[in-house]
Amino acid sequence: MEVSLIYYCMSLLRNCIIGIIVRKLYRKCILIIVKKRYLFCFACPVRPLYPMDEELIKLCMVNQLQRFGLTEHFKDEIERILEQIYWNYKDRESKVIVMTMNSAAQLYKDSLAFRIFRMQGYNVSASMFCWFLNDEKFRNYIEENCQSCSAVMLNVYRATDLMFAGEYEVEDARSFSKKLLHKALQIASSNQFNFDSAVPNFHTMVEYELRSPWIARLEHLEHRMWIEQKDSNACWMGKASFHRLSNLQNDKLIQLAMKNFQFRQSIYKHELDHQLKGWTRKWGFDNMSFAREKTTFSYFAIAASTALPHYSVMRTTVAKAAILITVADDFFDMEGSLHDLRILADAVQRWDSNGLSGHSKKIFNALDDLVTDFAIKYLQYQGIDITNHVQDLWREAFMSWLTEATWSKTECIPSMDEYLQTGMISITAHTLVLLAACLMDPSLPKQIIKSFSHEYQTVTELLMLICRLLNDTQSYKKEQEQGKLNSVLLHTRENPDVKIEGSVAYVKDIIDKKNKEFLEHVLMDYQSNMSKSCKHLHLSIFKVFQMFFHSCNRYDTDSDKQILQDIQKAIYLPLAVQPSKPWKQHSFPQLPHHVRSGWKKDYQLRINSHIALPFKQYQNSRRNIVALHQISKSPLQVLAYNNNISLLKNFI
Structure with missing residues (x-):
């Protein structure tokens, strides 16, 4: 009953924040800007004063919701906003409108739009934001004023x-x-120069982006970071100006994000402590001296991604599969004799435990229970x-482990092609992603089920190859000591003149x-x-392997302080959110009278007609506010309105 109430409350979120969060935030953002009569953007070499860009405000709102x-x-509201802005971009392209390409504000907006659109699957060209590379004067200005243009x-x-592959201008921009x-x-x-004088913790944010590749970050931890660094959510920043959505009296949005994160944390903690750890103990995986006990690591990676x-x-299913894969892989690598391994692999092929004993029997029984x-x-x-299809997936994995063990124990040296053909299977990334896909998306087409019979789609094959090579770059030293081969060692062997580096x-x-x-x-x-x-599940598993193997082998160590800290942050530690810092009023220099008087009245009228009047009409139609719901493990305060008005109806 509690879980049903939680899900019900979460489903009310689209209706519960109407006017309190997004519309109120957007309206106040506009009214504050109108009150200040200007936007001062980036101290560009052209006129530094621009009217507010409403599309940029919308993109910043979407960006903040994502963070x-x-x-x-x-989802629906964001999709409508993005579709509208996307077609506005397309319309400007079709009409060959010459835009002001020497504006840092324009570059900020275009790069933000590119990232959001591409992540959502829109067809956008790199020229959408790489235009600045062809403007030598503008590039020189940015180089000379790198501090004030650092946000851009x-x-x-x-x-x-x-x-994407072949986007050389994006490489140049990077x-x-x-x-x-x-x-x-x-x-x-x-x-x-002091970064943090305008945007709190901006110096730390830049260092984080340069140090931690996006492909190696997990979403859940990213959300925590942005919630805790809420004052760093800048809309834009220049020498003398700074607008951030998160400080425009949007405490309700911060509160919602905190409750949402705490809700997820409570679920993750329960699943790990009361389901996964019990399953590991049930099959004795925690008492196998040869095996790495990675229950917490496995669950953390799946949940946080x-x-x-x-x-x-x-x-829980994918985490159990990852735990079992780790134990079985260690058994094939270190514990079992070649005879024992063949017996186990044969039992999996027959799907019959007769003839098994000891560790082999425990591994098979756990596998049978999971499938x-x-x-x-x-x-x-x-x-x-689909029992037979899933069994085939595991049969393939066990045969690949047997093949690699045979190479190692008989000192057989495969070719690079032979190694990759087997290694792409033995890394079992496809096993995890296909199991997850079936449970996450019940409407999967029949072609996905065919993947269980080795007819893998291109995206799955790329995932398998990347994960295998990532593992090889971090494990070659260990495998060399064990007398095993991988792609790094095979390349050195096939190219004697090339050093290991x-x-x-x-x-x-x-x-x-x-x-x-x-x-x-x-x-x-x-x-x-x-x-x-x-x-996107493929992308999640991809990021998990990148997180574990991008810069070092974080999966095989229990002493990596960073990953241990990440696990605590993801599942156990409460959020550490400090009170918002006050908005610096001195960052808004007054404009000369002749600049602000010309367009103030006309723009104020436009703002009132577009935002204030619809908002007032909405307030008149508002009904009683439903009080909050108390939920035991994850208290969630829900403000719900009786009328079912779209959250961003007037915002769009």
């Missing part, structure tokens, strides 16, 4: 995270923005029995190219019949 992890509650360059750098951000940090470190509270069955439970749940959802660089270069191909297939592959939610 706070609230998009699941406002940070947005450009973020946009380049979503780079190099340019990265160079200037490093330069700005150096100037700040010498006390010649998706940040969706509603898919409990999916999270049976999964097949029953899928049968309940879809009415289809060169082979690592060679494999990382392949990973970089495949990363771009993978992102394009996830975000833009309209030929694939795979659903958007399934593609």
